[in-house]
Amino acid sequence: MNDPSIPTLADALLSWFDRTRRDLPWRQNRTPYRVWLAEIMLQQTQVQTAIPYYERFLSRFPTLADLAQADEQAVLKLWEGLGYYSRARNLLAAARQVMREDNGQLPCDFKALRALPGIGDYTAGAILSLACGQQAAAVDGNVVRVLARWSGTAWSAKSLQDRRQAADFVLTHMPAGRPGDFNEALMDLGATVCLPREPRCPACPLAGGCQAYCRNLTAALPLRDKSPDVPTERRLLLLIAAPGFWHVRQRPPRGLLAGLFTFDWLAPDQDPRAFRTWLQGQDNVLVQPLPSLTHRFSHLAWHVDALRLGLPRADLGELAAWLETDGPQPDGRWAGRQELQQLPFPAAVDQYRRQELDEPPKTASP
């Protein structure tokens, strides 16, 4: 039998949320478009990092119709530094689809939302509960953690089946009338109190009924899966510069960092040692080593070595034979300073462009 002195999950959570809710820009005027944009940005990005990006994005594209008309490059530029650029491309594709098929209104319907590019169960649940007022669960890793601990259940955030069970659990406890607040309260608790490593249980509004806290299981729940090792690719980046110009290359329209710009790469079928030997014989190329870096993507890591190659004029000459020729413009092209500032570069190699332009490093580089 339940202890009547312990408030229900919903009562405890919502009264805490009413006292402490964070004032975040996407919590004002919760339209489906604004909620959607926020949830997509927050998928791989910390709240504080996302705020300025969110505000810039909305001031440039205040409505879904504005976004649908945008040029992909302008959207990617606004996303620059946030990483996981497929999120931005999917936003644009989904906005265009909604304009074509739904009169420019994001549908308040689970199946229709899930049919849009980039919208999964979590984002659909967030839009439905926060902006449409529907009883829908929005379960991410934070929410699985809170609920696994509170209920003492051996769930793992990586298991689809466990996430579905957690979603059913949310719906069982969600109070009628406040679905969005209930989901946001769970998200906030996971982000600020029920932390992965050192949960702040004495300050938690759910401590009285929390199984993990009462049974000393907070370190064991949720179940943790080791993040898998990912293969590492070694790449040689070639920053080719001539007076007033830099040679840039757009990535292919599909695959890793699709559509973004980078400097050049040594072609995969070229031997880096043979290339360095060849360089030694080139009197007109000023070679300068740049710092190496390692950048980890979700499924792959790049170890990037880099050389700056200074040319007397904007002409690749024999150098062209060594370069990767993948992408919409196999020969790449020359960009002046202003264009180099405006092209969308991925975080993986943006530090080289910033050094070149004397720009300070970005704080957000997931």
Ligand code: SF4
């Ligand atoms: S009491 Fe501790 S473990 Fe339980 S929900 Fe609160 S912060 Fe998490």
